[in-house]
Amino acid sequence: MTDLATRPAPADQDPDEQRVRAAAEALLESHPPATTDPATFLGAQFDAGLAWVHFDEGHGGLGVRPKLQKVVQEVLRGSGAPNPVGRNPIGHGMGAPTVHAHGSEAQRSRYLRPLFTGEEVWCQMFSEPGAGSDVASLATRAVRDGDEWVVNGQKVWTTVAHLSRWGMLVARTDPSQPKHKGLTYFVVDMEAPGVEVRPLYQITGEAEFNEVYFTDVRIPDAERLGEVGEGWRVSITTLMNERVSIGGGIPAPGTGMVELAVRAWRDAGRPGGAARDQLVRLWTRAEVLRLTNWRASQTRAAGVPGPEGSIGKSAGAELNQAITEYAVTVLGAEGMLLPSGYPMERPRMAMDVSSAQKAFLRCRANTIEGGTTEIMKNILAERVLGLPGDVRVDKDRPWTDVPR
Missing domain, CATH: 1.20.140.10 (Butyryl-CoA Dehydrogenase, subunit A, domain 3)
Incomplete structure (x- = not known):
């Protein structure tokens, strides 16, 4: 028989849930969605720690369990509150967790709030014409030059790159290492000189996807996420x-x-x-x-x-x-x-x-x-399931020695 003393408290007695619910209700009271500009409302939601509740306080969260985000959704549902995901799907779903997990304090402070409000759209640049499912085989190069990195290469299938202010970029910084170990992760300014975005028209008649070319694009080392050579982990x-x-x-x-x-x-x-x-x-x-x-x-x-x-x-x-x-x-x-x-x-x-x-x-x-x-x-x-992995004959070979 379960000891009553070890049973979890009912959900309505969970102090974290009460805190989240109270904050969401206060948000609606102070910023009625019907009369509040969407960017202003989302900014207030971020400041209240209700953007991603499991993020750190001061960076859009309250430091509570991820599942309590559903409480925010329950309170806001039907109120006419703007949807942050629709405004910036790549940034919201992928960029924010990466910046929060691997970014510096300065990067978190700079990027997360305008990302959540949709004022700065993000895109993701991993795939290349010769590196799709095997992303780690990518060839875009980043070469260190003092406090900057000089990037040359091409990315493809980049959703909303034509609307984006910032991009998540993985580039090869050490070709002598095996393909997973010679990569480094950057935040790139999509308006920087040398960044060219070309449309890829789809079967719908729209160019939601793009290909992106980098020609001697300079990225400050301060915009690196994670350590040099740790790009695959990020x-x-x-x-x-x-x-x-x-x-x-x-x-x-x-x-x-x-x-x-x-x-x-x-x-x-x-x-x-x-x-x-x-x-x-x-x-x-x-x-x-x-x-x-x-x-x-x-x-x-x-x-x-x-x-x-x-x-x-x-x-x-x-x-x-x-x-x-x-x-x-x-x-x-x-x-x-x-x-x-x-x-x-x-x-x-x-x-x-x-x-x-x-x-x-x-x-x-x-x-x-x-x-x-x-x-x-x-x-x-x-x-x-723990089944054996595919045979990978190039896993430990230097990237420069792998036939392409």
């Missing part, structure tokens, strides 16, 4: 948070991507039979994923998320594709036409899925971006 923080950010969402029941399928079913006249049965199956899968992510959030510790984030990313990507395939199918001939046409433009936001047809096209990328589904399965096999 990158893992970004990558693990990326998978949680992409696949770890916890929407209200029946909302999120599955809501799009329900809307399409209604627009099609609420067909019965197989169409209705398939919709119910998709709704059930979405609810299972939502509850799985919720459970994972309850056990998540502060710092670098575990490999379990790959579950949500992999399952969510495949589910999104199944949902959007259903939506355009149930719409019939209308599902073949993109309502907005193919504008061939550079969007002002990432991952716009304003219609079922657009979502269907955009979700083709879900099983590739943020790590392919095959990579996610490898991570789960090796780090969760």
